[in-house]
Amino acid sequence: MKNTIKNIKKGILMVALLATVIGFAKDSNSLINKGAKKTAIVLKNVKAGNLLTIKDNHGIILYKEEIKTNGLYTKGFDLTELPDGAYVFELEKDLEINTIPFTVALSKVTFDKTDEATYFKPYVKQEKDLVYITKLNPELKETTINVYAINDNESTLRFSEKIENTQSIEKIFKLTKGNFKIEINSGNKEYTTFINN
Incomplete structure (x- = not known):
């Protein structure tokens, strides 16, 4: 009986977590800080061939990935290992670049949604x-x-x-x-x- 109750609790927790992730995915581009070391990035309406990069404040590319699928992109990043400073996620599409800036200070990652921007190529x-x-x-x-x-x-x-x-x-x-x-x-x-x- 105890195992059944544990499994039911785990099932409810998984459904709640899935509902939360789906809720965030319905927004445009969103960042979900899970509170642990990992930060999940969720990008909507991406296309295969779009380029996702993480750059420091000097424009040096620290991470680069070509997106392989169309639709929704999700991935977890451990940004707490970066040195203190300012950084930016850049999603380069055909005719636009979306930027999502963030800062790292004392292993704490901070995003400011008001600083997000779109540049047209x-x-x-x-x-x-x-x-x-x-x-x-x-x-x-x-x-x-x-x-x-x-x-x-x-x-x-x-x-x-x-x-x-x-x-x-x-x-x-x-x-x-x-x-x-x-x-x-x-x-x-x-x-x-x-x-x-």
Whole structure:
């Protein structure tokens, strides 16, 4: 009889835990701090090929994983072993990067949901001698586009533009024959694309 009661209690506990995890999974991106050493990260709407990284405050990658499945991603991390400091989870999707910052102090991990952010990556498409650049910029961050011609491993700046107070950036460039490098700087992030025309 005692074993039956123990098994029933374990079953109820497992159902409650499962209901809690499912409840968190219905939110968008959520972090669940289990109170122990492990921190579980739950990401919704991921796709195979998305890249999850953990970086320190200098941008050094400490962990990198290519997500293998579509839908819901869950994984436990022991973040208490990291040295005291500021860190960030980055989920890189096709056209956006979601950041989830956290700090470690005296083996205690702290997340602040208000610091989570989404950065939109530029989309660069080449059609013959035309290059199309589009970028969503809802926070109106200053964006710089530089186009370099590459000859014998030397880069020569051919075009530069600083764009301010623009929510949707759309540019078209007609390039001559040759090799080019396009750098787009926005919100302290740099994106580089090479074009062989």
